[in-house]
Amino acid sequence: MSKNDQAGRPPRFSTLTPGSFPAIRMRRNRQADWTRRLVAENRLSADDLIWPLFVIDGENQRVAVPSMPGVERLTIDLIVEAAHQACALGIPAVALFPNTDPALRSDDASDAFNGDNLVCRATRAIRDAGLNIGIILDVALDPYTSHGHDGLVIGERIDNDKTLEALIKQSLVQAEAGASILAPSDMMDGRIGAIRSALESAGLSDTLLMSYAAKYASAFYGPFRDAVGSSSTLKGDKSTYQMDAGNTNEALREVALDIAEGADMVMVKPGMPYLDIVQRVSEEFQLPTFAYQVSGEYAMLMASAERGWLDKDRVMMESLIAFKRAGAAGVLTYFAPEAARALKATD
Ligand code: PBG
Numbered sequence: 613m614s615k616n617d618q619a620g621r622p623p624r625f626s627t628l629t630p631g632s633f634p635a636i637r638m639r640r641n642r643q644a645d646w647t648r649r650l651v652a653e654n655r656l657s658a659d660d661l662i663w664p665l666f667v668i669d670g671e672n673q674r675v676a677v678p679s680m681p682g683v684e685r686l687t688i689d690l691i692v693e694a695a696h697q698a699c700a701l702g703i704p705a706v707a708l709f710p711n712t713d714p715a716l717r718s719d720d721a722s723d724a725f726n727g728d729n730l731v732c733r734a735t736r737a738i739r740d741a742g743l744n745i746g747i748i749l750d751v752a753l754d755p756y757t758s759h760g761h762d763g764l765v766i767g768e769r770i771d772n773d774k775t776l777e778a779l780i781k782q783s784l785v786q787a788e789a790g791a792s793i794l795a796p797s798d799m800m801d802g803r804i805g806a807i808r809s810a811l812e813s814a815g816l817s818d819t820l821l822m823s824y825a826a827k828y829a830s831a832f833y834g835p836f837r838d839a840v841g842s843s844s845t846l847k848g849d850k851s852t853y854q855m856d857a858g859n860t861n862e863a864l865r866e867v868a869l870d871i872a873e874g875a876d877m878v879m880v881k882p883g884m885p886y887l888d889i890v891q892r893v894s895e896e897f898q899l900p901t902f903a904y905q906v907s908g909e910y911a912m913l914m915a916s917a918e919r920g921w922l923d924k925d926r927v928m929m930e931s932l933i934a935f936k937r938a939g940a941a942g943v944l945t946y947f948a949p950e951a952a953r954a955l956k957a958t959d
Pocket of ligand 1: 750752754762797798832833834835836837850905906907908
């Protein structure tokens with residue numbers, strides 16, 4: 613008889629009685645497509661997908677992102693079209709990221725508080741189209757700062773508390789523009805609480821917060837920074853605010869704090885290299901936990917697919933089901949429309 617586990621739970625039946633060959637043949641359940649479907653433990657659906665989109669100024673223009681084959685930055689009119697497509701495919705939400713005109717980037721990130729900035733105009737345009745879709749906006753200053761950091765630089769440091777004041781202003785204009793979910797991605801301490809209380813005071817109590825709670829200082833963000841135009845401006849790295857790749861317990865503390873401060877959902881980012889974190893967070897906290905399959909993960913798979921080294925459709929689906937297996941409620945992925953189309957085809 614094996615012992616109870618650390619939580620005092622008795623061992624499960626399957627570990628008590630592993631059985632033996634030939635009475636047990638694991639391959640029986642895998643013998644046909646119908647048995648495999650019948651015993652499937654996890655399934656991906658369009659409902660699990662969030663589609664990140666890059667917004668540029670102008671009209672009827674698409675500009676390719678060379679390090680992200682298949683991804684284009686879109687003007688607002690085309691962003692609205694993309695949102696229509698997302699709806700038709702059953703994708704519940706889009707996440708918008710602005711590529712701000714370099715002339716509007718400044719040390720104080722003032723365009724972030726301009727209710728008529730690119731991302732706010734894009735949000736209003738989608739809202740005006742009357743679509744049944746969630747709009748997620750990042751809360752962080754990097755698209756607006758001349759130095760590419762997510763916070764305000766005072767002297768040599770990213771100043772936490774001054775940045776909080778800026779994030780509050782940014783959150784309020786974005787929520788007023790019609791963002792359904794604000795996703796603070798800046799990793800400043802105390803920002804979830806600060807934003808939540810500002811939203812409550814402004815009567816914006818329905819605005820959801822999806823915290824980028826465990827966000828690692830990662831080289832996998834490179835192509836995203838190309839897309840939003842911050843790779844050339846970024847001075848130094850983000851390791852004084854984003855997490856160190858070797859840490860796990862610290863991620864749990866980050867998540868616990870964000871939940872206590874009022875996060876409705878949390879996110880782990882990047883995705884594939886951090887699936888262990890996705891699993892631990894979703895198990896420990898039992899709240900909707902999202903993973904971001906970031907730009908570098910997409911670039912990696914697409915580059916291999918372009919060379920014919922990997923089968924794109926298959927690695928796309930395999931990489932996405934991995935997030936479900938790890939316990940994620942959903943995935944932010946640049947594959948969203950393609951994956952949703954593939955899922956529709958097999959319906
Ligand atoms: C900005 C932000 C980043 C990403 C999402 N929001 C980049 C960064 O922190 O430097 C990365 C997304 C991706 O790589 O796909 N705070």
